[in-house]
Amino acid sequence: xxxxxxxxxxxxxxxxxxxxxxxxxxxxxxxxxxxxxxxxxxxxxxxxxxxxxxxxxxxxxxxxxxxxxxxxxxxxxxxxxxxxxxxxxxxxxxxxxxxxxxxxxxxxxxxxxxxxxxxxxxxxxxxxxxxxxxxxxxxxxxxxxxxxxxxxxxxxxxxxxxxxxxxxxxxxxxxxxxxxxxxxxxxxxxxxxxxxxxxxxxxxxxxxxxxxxxxxxxxxxxxxxxxxxxxxxxxxxxxxxxxxxxxxxxxxxxxxxxxxxxxxxxxxxxxxxxxxxxxxxx
Amino acid sequence: xxxxxxxxxxxxxxxxxxxxxxxxxxxxxxxxxxxxxxxxxxxxxxxxxxxxxxxxxxxxxxxxxxxxxxxxxxxxxxxxxxxxxxxxxxxxxxxxxxxxxxxxxxxxxxxxxxxxxxxxxxxxxxxxxxxxxxxxxxxxxxxxxxxxxxxxxxxxxxxxxxxxxxxxxxxxxxxxxxxxxxxxxxxxxxxxxxxxxxxxxxxxxxxxxxxxxxxxxxxxxxxxxxxxxxxxxxxxxxxxxxxxxxxxxxxxxxxxxxxxxxxxxxxxxxxxxxxxxxxxxxxxxxxxxxxxxxxxxxxxxxxxxxxxxxxxxxxxxxxxxx
Numbered sequence: 001x002x003x004x005x006x007x008x009x010x011x012x013x014x015x016x017x018x019x020x021x022x023x024x025x026x027x028x029x030x031x032x033x034x035x036x037x038x039x040x041x042x043x044x045x046x047x048x049x050x051x052x053x054x055x056x057x058x059x060x061x062x063x064x065x066x067x068x069x070x071x072x073x074x075x076x077x078x079x080x081x082x083x084x085x086x087x088x089x090x091x092x093x094x095x096x097x098x099x100x101x102x103x104x105x106x107x108x109x110x111x112x113x114x115x116x117x118x119x120x121x122x123x124x125x126x127x128x129x130x131x132x133x134x135x136x137x138x139x140x141x142x143x144x145x146x147x148x149x150x151x152x153x154x155x156x157x158x159x160x161x162x163x164x165x166x167x168x169x170x171x172x173x174x175x176x177x178x179x180x181x182x183x184x185x186x187x188x189x190x191x192x193x194x195x196x197x198x199x200x201x202x203x204x205x206x207x208x209x210x211x212x213x214x215x216x217x218x219x220x221x222x223x224x225x226x227x228x229x230x231x232x233x234x235x236x237x238x239x240x241x242x243x244x245x246x247x248x249x250x251x252x253x254x255x256x257x258x259x260x261x262x263x264x265x266x267x268x269x270x271x272x273x274x275x276x277x278x279x280x281x282x
Numbered sequence: 283x284x285x286x287x288x289x290x291x292x293x294x295x296x297x298x299x300x301x302x303x304x305x306x307x308x309x310x311x312x313x314x315x316x317x318x319x320x321x322x323x324x325x326x327x328x329x330x331x332x333x334x335x336x337x338x339x340x341x342x343x344x345x346x347x348x349x350x351x352x353x354x355x356x357x358x359x360x361x362x363x364x365x366x367x368x369x370x371x372x373x374x375x376x377x378x379x380x381x382x383x384x385x386x387x388x389x390x391x392x393x394x395x396x397x398x399x400x401x402x403x404x405x406x407x408x409x410x411x412x413x414x415x416x417x418x419x420x421x422x423x424x425x426x427x428x429x430x431x432x433x434x435x436x437x438x439x440x441x442x443x444x445x446x447x448x449x450x451x452x453x454x455x456x457x458x459x460x461x462x463x464x465x466x467x468x469x470x471x472x473x474x475x476x477x478x479x480x481x482x483x484x485x486x487x488x489x490x491x492x493x494x495x496x497x498x499x500x501x502x503x504x505x506x507x508x509x510x511x512x513x514x515x516x517x518x519x520x521x522x523x524x525x526x527x528x529x530x531x532x533x534x535x536x537x538x539x540x541x542x543x544x545x546x547x548x549x550x551x552x553x554x555x556x557x558x559x560x561x562x563x564x565x566x567x568x569x570x571x572x573x574x575x576x577x578x579x580x581x582x583x584x585x586x587x588x589x590x591x592x593x594x595x596x597x598x599x600x601x602x603x604x
Contacts, residue, residue: 120298122584123577124305127539132309135561135569136320208424215426216543220558232426239432239547242440242447249436253429261424 011273018269024262028255032078041069043076044227052245061251064234065241070248073229074255080223080230081259084145084214085207091149093203096156101191103157104164105183115161118154126151126213134222141230144223148213152206159202163195197274201267208263215256231256287592295585302577303355307348310570316340321364321564334364338567351570360571365563370571374553380450381545381552384468385537388475392533395480397526400487405514407492415484422481427540431474431547438470445470448549471548475540479533486529490522497521523594531587535580 012018040060047067055062061070099118103111124132130147137143167173167190176186217223218232226233231252238248311317318334319326338361339347354360360371403415439447450467451459494500495518503513542554549555553572560568 119294120301120581122535123298123302123580125536125539125580127542128573128576131542131557131561131569132306132573135310135564135566136313139561212426216428219426219428220543220546222561235426235429235432239435242432242436246436246440249429249432253426253433256426256429257421257424260426261420264420264424 008273012269015269015273017265018273021262021265021267021269024258025266026262028078028259028262029082031075032082035075035079039072039075041072043072043229044068045072052241052248062245062247064237064248065245070234070251073234074231074251077229077231077234077252078255078259080141080218080228081211081214081256084141084148084223085210085263087145088148088152088210088213089203089207091146092152092156092206093199096153096158097160097192097199099153100157100160100162101164101187103161104168104191105187111161114157118157121151121154124151126209127216130213130217130222139222139225141224141228144214144217147217148210152210155206156199156202159198160195163198164191167191167194197270201271201274204263204267204270208260208267211256211259211263288589291585291588295581298581299578302581303352303574304348306570306574306577307351310566310573311347311351312344317566321566323564355571355574361567363560363565363568365560365565365568370568373556373568374572374575377551377553377556379453380468380550381541381554383465384471384475384545384550384552385534385541387465387468387472388479388537388541389530389534391472391476392479392483393530395476396483396487399480399484400526401491401514401519403484403488404491404495405510412488415488419481419484422477425477427474427478428543428547430477431471431544434470434474435547448547450550467548467550471544471550474544474547475537478540479537483526483529483533487522487526490525491518494518494521520594524591527587527590527594531583531590534583538576538579538583 006014012022045068047063049067050059050063051065051067053059053063053067059069059071061074064070064073099114103114126148129151130144133143133147164187168186173186173190176190181189214223214230215232215235218230219236221233221236223232224230234252235249238245238252241248316331316335318331318338318340322331322334335341339350342350351361358371360369362368363370363373366373399415399419403412406412435445435447438445445466451457451463453459453461453464491514495514500513500517503517504510508516541552542558544550545552545554546558553576557569557572557576559565560572
């Protein structure tokens with residue numbers, strides 16, 4: 001690499017898909033942050049005389065069937081989406097990376113058991129896991145976050161193990177072992193820092209699918225419960241008003257699509273930016 | 283060689299199904315403590331609780347109950363649903379008449395659209411058509427399928443009135459339905475299911491085709507005078523199919539669960555709606571058997587994908603079996 005090669009942040013700013021993705025994701029994050037300190041109306045405030053109102057200066061996006069302000073619900077609803085993304089990806093990442101690194105560090109039967117366990121856990125996709133947990137513990141945001149997180153564990157475990165095995169085969173790991181470093185230290189000092197970029201990309205993309213999964217669960221009434229607003233449940237309520245107020249079915253869907261599109265674009269961009277080899281091959 | 287590979291995969295399939303059944307049993311039968319209590323709620327009288335416990339066979343030991351459940355599943359003699367008082371096998375078989383055609387239709391739409399768009403984009407690499415397909419597929423992957431389903435209802439049922447907003451007339455003409463009306467009722471749901479999948483599959487098809495097109499044998503085929511089109515379909519596609527089939531397998535499994543949501547948008551009496559209603563009814567018997575069926579479907583599809591690999595590329599089999 002020549003001395004004139006642009007730095008990481010400069011390359012980020014020049015990468016169109018990363019830039020668009022970061023802007024869209026930033027917008028959603030900003031909405032959630034803003035909703036913590038300010039909202040145009042209290043999101044759960046019911047105002048029956050003003051129900052299904054058209055957009056106006058008072059209600060920017062109009063009101064729903066109970067007269068609640070749609071803009072306020074959208075703004076506050078972003079919190080549930082982000083919370084689910086953070087918790088579900090956090091669970092999947094923490095447990096999956098631990099299992100994957102253990103498999104790569106120990107090899108032998110430990111690796112075999114962990115990998116066979118991930119093979120069979122793909123039989124339980126996020127939605128199915130959520131249904132099972134909901135049947136026992138009842139619907140709720142916590143149940144759906146845990147369910148989505150549990151379903152992500154095998155995917156993170158597989159990716160971690162694959163990437164970690166490649167690092168374990170490198171010469172500098174051999175050197176570290178010869179120098180007397182234990183598996184645990186090698187994993188922390190050499191393996192994890194070197195596979196971080198793969199995990200960051202995967203986490204970004206999974207964040208988006210977690211938002212989709214939470215929206216689907218809330219739409220079914222299995223996720224976020226009232227009065228807490230969520231985009232999925234707004235769509236469920238909007239569907240009953242399709243004939244009177246079709247516009248209500250548009251905003252939450254656009255919000256979900258913007259959030260997921262932003263995360264996907266950012267993930268794709270990060271993949272190029274963090275893996276220069278891949279970017280050159282294109 | 284091939285039979286050894288088949289045997290090995292078959293054993294894995296059986297083992298995976300066995301583990302999955304143990305997990306379903308443990309989570310839905312043992313974890314809740316007393317299933318009868320979960321079903322009846324906190325305010326149940328001791329008498330009704332005892333009656334349901336007897337009906338569910340909760341007085342037996344866990345291994346006996348597990349053996350009873352699995353042998354029943356294998357013989358097709360399942361326990362009765364608590365809400366409907368019908369054997370779950372009968373309920374599920376009825377609902378599969380909706381879900382299975384729906385999933386197949388969605389998969390057919392996905393395959394046709396994705397292969398066409400993916401190959402088109404690859405053939406027009408870095409030109410306007412390619413950029414358009416790639417941008418469209420990014421948006422397709424970000425749209426929740428149930429929202430797309432609602433939009434389809436909004437356009438085709440509410441505005442244009444070409445379709446009804448939901449429901450299913452049934453396959454039999456003497457019950458007011460028939461193949462025509464039934465297929466029509468499944469058309470919009472299948473489209474809604476296909477969009478995200480097609481977007482993803484088109485991207486994978488495109489990159490797989492682009493990768494194969496860089497290979498030497500493609501240049502040779504072109505050099506010996508074959509047309510671009512002939513090379514693309516005869517030589518490139520066969521070699522590009524492996525990653526495409528892999529994703530299709532994963533997607534079919536994904537369809538099974540996405541159908542749960544989309545069936546609810548269109549109020550279709552399929553397996554997805556059955557399991558959703560079973561949760562509202564706290565019908566743990568139906569939840570258990572339906573979840574087992576869906577999990578088994580996912581495992582079975584992955585097994586079939588592995589077999590299809592070998593059919594596409596026989597080189598893969600001996601390496602696996604060795």
